[in-house]
Amino acid sequence: MTSMPALTAERLRALHSEGFVLLPGVLDGLQIQLLRHAIDGLKPQHWDYSGLLEHYKCVFNRDPLWLPFLDLPGVIELAEAALGDDCHVIGQTAWRCHPGFQGMGLHLDYLALQLPRSLLSDPAFELPMQICTCHLYLDDIDQDLCPTRVVPGSHRAGRPPRAGEEHWHGQTAQAVLCQAGDALMFRSELWHAGSENSSAERIRYLLQVHYGRRMVAQKFSPYLQWRFNPEVLAAASARQRRLLGEHEEAEYD
Template identity: 75%
Template sequence: MDEHSLLGLGLSALHRDGYLLLPGVLEARQVDQLQAAISALTPMHWDYNGLLEQYKCVFNRDPLWLTFLDLPGVIELAEAALGEDCHLIGQTAWRSHPGYQGMPLHLDYLVMALPPALLADPAFELPMQICTVQFYLDDIDAELSPTRVLPGSHRAGRKPAPGEQQWQGQQVQSILCRAGDALMFRSELWHGGSDNRSADRSRSMLQVHYGRRMVAQKFSPYLHWHFNPAVLAAATPRQRRLLGEHAEAEYD
């Protein structure tokens, strides 16, 4: 199957289900490289560590993170979903340790409330504004904090109620996958984490958020933000565009 056909299937899944699992996106050496890079991170600003480690804006800490902004097979799908002028709105490294309690079902961002009848119309295709890609660095089984998704819930037009676990007859599904696989999902999809019930394993993950150009880039610490010169010097033209170096447009 050619690249154009694969992109079409990927877009269809994002419109139909709200998510897509991409197998084998990372090579074994890249998985090892990211595991080592996360281990070397130290908290800054709003980062935190404990049973859950979270490190924000890692792309600005070292040029090695740039590679994971535009991985082949991922960036093409992001650009097809969000436009060829889409950009980065976040890159976060996570590590969930034994005993960590996962997040309940939630959505990341609902662009606007739409009439339920419109959302229920199969002829209506809800445009995407933000997509997230989660790169898994461990083999994920039922014990190791699998991501949970509720297929089709991006068309609910609302966030889930507390404890809500199904929508339109669809049940929550756990994403069980291998190290190097990636999950792409749109911001309206109901999704959540789950507990790390393993005795001695931690789950590591790199998360990248893409938005349409008119979705603001919100890099903390905001007014004190500045780009790392070493990162900018190493970035390719496409990576610089993802970082925000756009051609002139209407609101510039």
């Protein structure tokens, strides 16, 4: 059996080489059912929206139920290895994608630095990560149920995809087909897309967690009106409080 440090190191190498890595069996059946039930009970707040796509922001602040999914075993070790052991959460969102949802085109989430192509194409250069996203799938994902599509290695493109561009260096977007309870971790520069829900009646449930280096700002909406839920803070572990922003003093504090 591979030890956790060795497995984390292997997954970190995949984030550097491919830009993404699939983590099997992160959630068990009870956790999957708990999350699906909790998502069913969410009501829109502030910038949340509903329709064929339901999208709920900052769910960690609504109930202590969501806290354990900020630092899941296997996920948090990888996030800390990629972004530093003082990384924090910059978002936790819940999704329901209904039949007829058309998906999202190929894009990247955030490009921290625009670097010269000569550097990005040098295999000896390791591009540091600033933000990573974890998709926690709550359904078995097949071709009909909104599979996430990823372009391997595209985090080294150094730019977003152009309109109509569907491949990078000969690599086209690949559908991530997986089981309920699996997680996909990918870095913010990776070209990826969300597929349509072409199933007849299935809804895709997804919980998403964004991790950032400490110096990446936590922009929790509604911003100036933001207040942490006291019940959530009281229930949070020391590590979860750090992920929510309770850091040790540093140069810019």
